[in-house]
Amino acid sequence: MRRPTGLLAFTTLGLVLASCGQQAPQPASAPTSGNMVTLTLASPLAGFKTQGLPTGPDGRSTVTHLKIKVKNAQGTYVQFNGQNVYQQNGAQTFLTLSSTQPNATVVLPRGTYTFENIGKDNVEGTFLAYGTNDGVDLTQGSSTINLQLHALADEGTTTFIDKFKWKSVATQETLDLRLNVLNAQGTVVPTGDYSPVTYQIVDAQGQSLSGVADVLAGSSKLGARVKVIGTTSTSALFVKASTQAWQATGSETAAPTTFSKTFSIAFDKTGLSVDTQAPQVTLNAVGTVTAGQDVTLAGTASDDGDLMAIRVFDGSMLIGSTDAAEWGQNGVAEVMFTPGSGQWSLNWTPTTSGAADLLVIAADKAGNEGRAQAQKALQFLKSFGATSFLHSVAIKQDGTVAAWGNNGNGQTDVPAGLTNVVATSTGWDHSLALKQDSTIVAWGYNGSGQTTIPVGLTDVVAIAAGSNHSLVLKQDGTVAAWGNNGNGQTDVPAGLTDVVAIAAGQIHSLVLKQDGTVVAWGYDGDGQTTIPAGLTDVVAISAGYRHSLALKADGTVVAWGLNNIGQATIPAGLTDVVAISAGVFHSLALKADGTVVAWGSNNEGNLNVPAGLTDVVAISAGFFHSLALKADGTMVAWGDNAHGNLNVPTGPYLIP
Incomplete structure (x- = not known):
């Protein structure tokens, strides 16, 4: 069964502000206590899983700290007394929440505020996430506030590549492209934090071009399938992907910004080559599997020319493919492939228990196929030599x-x-x-x-x-x-x-x-x-x-x-x-x-x-x-x- 990618959406992290029912401490220089609102900030960072943000060895997000800057209705940053209590001209300029200290009590005068939320891997570390809550009305007292937070994309690290790293394309071939929207640390940004991607066939200058290729239906945020046509004058094919994602506009500010990435590949005018050698493909040993328990299948694939597809079968049933046209059909999941290392992998949830009956087929452009079948891993047992003669x-x-x-x-x-x-x-x-x-x-x-x-x-x-x-x-x-x-x-x-x-x-x-x-x-x-x-x-x-x-x-x-x-x-x-x-x-x-x-x-x-x-x-x-x-x-x-x-x-x- 295909497992959906975790999404942040546009309200990825919710930090809850709720009344704690305490008597508010009186600020050193502030309105009277009757005009103050006491709030409890409860951070979800301690239990927040990755969902696309950078992760540490424990599988949690490395966004471990939130700097929260508060602006009043006049657009002036609010200051605090060092204990999260409002104080005019106070020394504390922002609130801090972390995975180790996820709760904080905050005292503010009644009024309307903007909360500016800055996610980092340390208080002054890498800027990884950003969001704002504008016009939050606290005139009636405390309220519950879900702070907006979006994963930031980085145009420089974002890549746009073809799945198999082909050397060239020829007429009637289908090119499988993948846009990897990445953050500053090179981690994939969740699809919920950037807009639908548009794909265009362009010339070398980035201008729209028709007649040399078509973007096929079914292309998505994750990639595009491009059917090659070509002309006698075509020497290279260019495909441009454009999207709007949250990007840093300053050291601690960000906004949705449109950017583009262009992919190019050589066009083979003849498309003719003699290839009789089948791809080499392996499947790592697979032991006994249990129904309903996830298994990661993995192996390698390579060819003397260009690979076209990798498909994985459980018996006669297709369970995984690199071809996006087959994803989701009868539970077919995506086979991930890394061209540089030749490593492929598939996350699979077996429906039956026992020895896996798996077959992997790798095909190249010429139609040659290489095959690998599952070999049950031997799990050697320890002896228990407790007895002898007497x-x-x-x-x-x-x-x-x-x-x-x-x-x-x-x-x-x-x-x-x-x-x-x-x-x-x-x-x-x-x-x-x-x-x-x-x-x-x-x-x-x-x-x-x-x-x-x-x-x-x-x-x-x-x-x-x-x-x-x-x-x-x-x-x-x-x-x-x-x-x-x-x-x-x-x-x-x-x-x-x-x-x-x-x-x-x-x-x-x-x-x-x-x-x-x-x-x-x-x-x-x-x-x-x-x-x-x-x-x-x-x-x-x-x-x-x-x-x-x-x-x-x-x-x-x-x-x-x-x-x-x-x-x-x-x-x-x-x-x-x-x-x-x-x-x-x-x-x-x-x-x-x-x-x-x-x-x-x-x-x-x-x-x-x-x-x-x-x-x-x-x-x-x-x-x-x-x-x-x-x-x-x-x-x-x-x-x-x-x-x-x-x-x-x-x-x-x-x-x-």
């Missing part, structure tokens, strides 16, 4: 670590003073923690060097503990490994880069690459490192004892490796999965609705998900026990408790 480790919301369960080798003896932890992972009898400064802390069994952190290891972003080996993912997308290597589980493949996630099984290792593919190494006696053919679009991985899991972008799960107890047999119809965890002999999946599904061995009730368990945000599967982290930071455990794995210490726990 112990569990998790992060509390204060960045400290809790560990419980079997402690035969010190695997639950969390080092004293360990804080600022952002991730944990548990091996067979050892534990790892990743700190906020990207360093690693390890404890527990070290018979194979699995807790001996390599010297100089920094810039770590993820960790994974296998039975007796450890993996880390570095910020540059590479992987480091140490510990037991009896089956090559620490032999990271040469040249492995672009990794976004890691997982460690008993004696094998998995990584997920940025392109959604999986790489594995180590022991393959049960096929746990034999990646299924054609496995792509993976967003999460998990390595169990001797089986492996992958979660795809469409919410389905793929499993391979040892399946002696059904741990790699995905339940029929399992969809909408958002997280996975492979245990020793069982597997868990978290669905989008916050519920948990389990399969595989159930020797100790590790598949018996507690009835009514909802609002789960993370899961972890151990040997014969399972953990689920809820949205409120509490942890739920079920299965074997022979080593206290269900005795979860009090949280709340950190959401990964």
Whole structure:
């Protein structure tokens, strides 16, 4: 759906003057109190959005201050005593309202006044807006006044260009022009603050000219569509746009003023050229969209000659175009294009949810077309390695670590003073923690060097503990490994880069690459490192004892490796999965609705998900026990408790 541009209109900002019901203070030199009017000025600047005026990082207008000069019926500026109270020959010459102090009380004698309103980005900053309220009658007491304010245009910064920056035009071509009425800071002035634009075909001297081009119907304030005719004597085409806009006439005064801008382009008399090359067009990755939620589509477009149009389709429906003749038809919105950078964009409101089915077509003058289709962006998921063989480790919301369960080798003896932890992972009898400064802390069994952190290891972003080996993912997308290597589980493949996630099984290792593919190494006696053919679009991985899991972008799960107890047999119809965890002999999946599904061995009730368990945000599967982290930071455990794995210490726990 096309979204209308915000307009200021001719009463863009309303500053309300209303009686405050107070006793007016007596001015030092003024009429008697009975002749005074006490007003409250309430400025809308604090809540005023841009609507075309210059904006800061917070999206608000940079018109943050109003200087208000007040004239009496004789045309003399009124002065005040420094506290907004009228005083003859007072030191205060104007009133000030701002976004930080939007309210002010003003005291004036009864009478008729003109309010002159000057909008700036500071009290003495850039002059950006102006308006007056003439002949305001306060003889009957206080009243409500909406102060007029108009965005100022600047003729010097205003531009008049063609949308695609064509090199030339030929007979029968349609030129799409755009008038950008800008202020002194180069920001677009709202259409409500300048008059309808008139477009003329002119000669080099600016005089009206007929017979060489026509301004087509449907041209508007925003631009003109010009159909080229040309003659044998035409060497260039000139189009003049004229409008009346508010412009500065002094340092703090302004008035509506007419000005013109002229566009020129070379005329190609033959119009003949051989062009068989299609435009190049791209569409940035688009993830899952939600009905009714705005999305900005964007990409690039270029051609060896001149582009003619860019159109965007949702399925077979046209949703955006650079051609003004198509705007508004069945909700078609404008595709914005910046010739210098070749960037295009479209603001789109989907009508359905799911993976976007988008197609972008860029056409050139010769009719060649280039196409680009949407590619759903892969959103990789963080792992939650809270459980291992017979112990569990998790992060509390204060960045400290809790560990419980079997402690035969010190695997639950969390080092004293360990804080600022952002991730944990548990091996067979050892534990790892990743700190906020990207360093690693390890404890527990070290018979194979699995807790001996390599010297100089920094810039770590993820960790994974296998039975007796450890993996880390570095910020540059590479992987480091140490510990037991009896089956090559620490032999990271040469040249492995672009990794976004890691997982460690008993004696094998998995990584997920940025392109959604999986790489594995180590022991393959049960096929746990034999990646299924054609496995792509993976967003999460998990390595169990001797089986492996992958979660795809469409919410389905793929499993391979040892399946002696059904741990790699995905339940029929399992969809909408958002997280996975492979245990020793069982597997868990978290669905989008916050519920948990389990399969595989159930020797100790590790598949018996507690009835009514909802609002789960993370899961972890151990040997014969399972953990689920809820949205409120509490942890739920079920299965074997022979080593206290269900005795979860009090949280709340950190959401990964």
